[in-house]
């Protein structure tokens with residue numbers, strides 16, 4: 268260990284950078300796994316997105332795609348069926364009363380046990396609070412590599428997982444490998460991958476695994492779960508729809524137009540940093556580098572110029588709509604749809620139009 | 636009571652520039668700051684100390700110049716600061732980082748008592764993995780409470796803590812035993828100014844500095860680049876989006892027509908979203 272122990276330069280390269288032959292005990296690791304985030308009967312959509320990505324990796328590697336489904340007794344059937352429909356070949360199912368809600372201790376214990384027993388070569392989780400909490404513990408227990416918050420997953424020619432993630436506030440991307448350890452672990456951001464096709468009736472193999480998790484041995488207890496909505500806190504990072512205003516709203520009264528549109532859409536409202544400084548909004552509603560990073564399905568920005576510090580907080584949105592009087596505003600460089608107009612006029616019109624559209628839908632019978 | 640707070644010195648990302656040709660990060664001259672997320676944890680630790688007595692030790696693993704971040708923590712009111720620095724740590728990924736930090740914390744325990752609580756930031760603004768907290772907890776065999784938005788109660792006698800933890804779709808109220816490791820959510824508090832006395836003390840106090848051997852680390856193959864299973868193979872700039880925003884026709888149109896056109900455009904680009912919105916409307 269005292270061979271030339273020179274401090275490496277800032278960008279690491281050298282010995283670790285090469286693929287060695289895997290140690291004997293890791294050679295048997297096969298198959299791609301996705302850990303399903305099942306909470307209170309609902310699977311986080313990122314798990315389906317991961318099954319879509321995992322399917323591609325498994326096909327390329329010619330291995331099975333496994334889904335790990337943890338839950339309370341009798342609480343996993345629907346999720347297992349959905350996992351097959353979204354592309355899983357095998358479901359590893361663990362049902363136990365201790366798994367009714369997510370807790371780090373029992374989940375880490377079960378995941379680790381499953382990995383040791385069934386030996387996947389790739390293990391993917393969502394880059395959510397649950398996924399990041401669990402993945403960090405599991406990877407450390409297994410002493411393997413974990414790439415965080417990926418936006419792209421691929422396998423390269425020699426079958427290694429190439430996990431790409433943004434870095435330095437989105438100004439760079441890097442591709443990370445775990446060459447000499449198994450499983451290769453990664454978490455992936457919600458909504459960067461498309462939802463895979465739901466193939467109703469598709470089935471697969473179920474592997475049930477029993478674990479002993481006496482509640483008395485688990486130290487952390489869940490005293491309550493307070494669903495959002497019963498609290499009045501801003502929940503921007505998790506919102507599906509966000510409407511935000513900037514200095515182009517001109518004054519605090521006009522800013523209310525932003526809230527009105529958000530209310531009609533059932534979304535959250537927020538703003539650029541200067542609005543916090545002006546006291547029009549509270550700091551938990553600031554969006555951007557020093558505020559919240561949001562990843563809604565729809566982001567509507569009114570009177571926001573699109574500075575880089577704002578941009579990095581919103582770029583993950585599926586659809587960005589910008590309203591700005593200046594057709595050269597930088598926000599039009601990364602928005603998908605633009606309207607060159609006065610926000611104080613456009614927002615009320617838009618609110619009214621959405622209200623009409625939604626109430627028309629509400630009075631029509633469901634047309635699924 | 637003894638609380639250990641892990642902080643990381645990071646480049647001020649607002650000022651990071653990327654070399655246009657080599658795609659390397661130009662760190663020269665970029666000022667460093669304490670990872671902003673760590674300040675929420677530090678403030679929470681200081682408040683607990685102020686209320687319950689005891690000491691707050693801040694620790695970091697980093698280059699020698701990371702002592703400035705620690706000194707800053709002293710000016711906020713931390714009681715002592717320890718820097719773990721050694722060339723063997725260069726190139727650490729999160730697994731190697733948690734390895735080194737676990738030894739650092741063990742050594743701190745030997746010197747000043749085992750911590751009742753360890754705080755980490757939720758994540759950093761440079762590596763941004765949120766993996767070191769869980770890693771340190773696992774290495775030290777501690778329970779972890781991540782994404783904590785509020786400490787509801789703290790009972791030194793019963794050695795119990797109750798917190799609000801941000802989960803998907805709501806808040807988990809969790810109760811666990813000390814010692815444990817906590818990562819605080821951003822925006823949960825504001826770091827204090829620190830008193831004049833603390834400012835003076837921060838300037839004068841010696842930063843305790845250990846190398847790998849002094850922290851009790853004997854297996855250097857588990858440190859730095861060699862102890863890191865992940866390998867950064869490629870760093871590159873994202874492709875700029877080549878099309879600008881699609882502009883809704885506004886010339887000569889009424890606001891209401893413009894609005895309808897936008898709604899149609901949203902429906903075209905995000906049909907699933909539109910379906911969900913209509914479904915949501917029906918459940919009113």
Ligand SMILES: Cc1cc2nc3c(=O)[nH]c(=O)nc-3n(C[C@H](O)[C@H](O)[C@H](O)COP(=O)(O)OP(=O)(O)OC[C@H]3O[C@@H](n4cnc5c(N)ncnc54)[C@H](O)[C@@H]3O)c2cc1C
Nearest residue numbers: 513514515539540555556557558570571572591592593610
């Ligand atoms: C270290 C650092 C961190 C920062 N962090 C953040 C952050 O987290 N979030 C953030 O948002 N900013 C942040 N900033 C500030 C950022 O650089 C910008 O200054 C800020 O985002 C600008 O806010 P704005 O777009 O509302 O205002 P402006 O840049 O003033 O833009 C106003 C826009 O409104 C348009 N407009 C004017 N009138 C109308 C009208 N009637 N209708 C429609 N449009 C109109 C204008 O054309 C203009 O484009 C940070 C800056 C620094 C240095």
Ligand SMILES: Cc1cc2nc3c(=O)[nH]c(=O)nc-3n(C[C@H](O)[C@H](O)[C@H](O)COP(=O)(O)OP(=O)(O)OC[C@H]3O[C@@H](n4cnc5c(N)ncnc54)[C@H](O)[C@@H]3O)c2cc1C
Nearest residue numbers: 414415641696728729755756758759762763764765766767
């Ligand atoms: C571009 C880039 C991408 C990277 N991607 C990965 C990756 O995907 N997987 C991986 O394993 N590593 C990765 N790394 C390496 C990783 O950044 C380092 O391991 C780093 O030392 C700690 O990780 P972090 O900055 O992500 O910390 P986080 O896990 O985000 O930090 C959480 C908290 O842990 C504490 N903490 C973290 N580092 C220290 C420290 N040195 N001293 C004291 N406390 C600390 C702080 O309280 C901090 O708030 C990456 C590095 C870079 C530059």
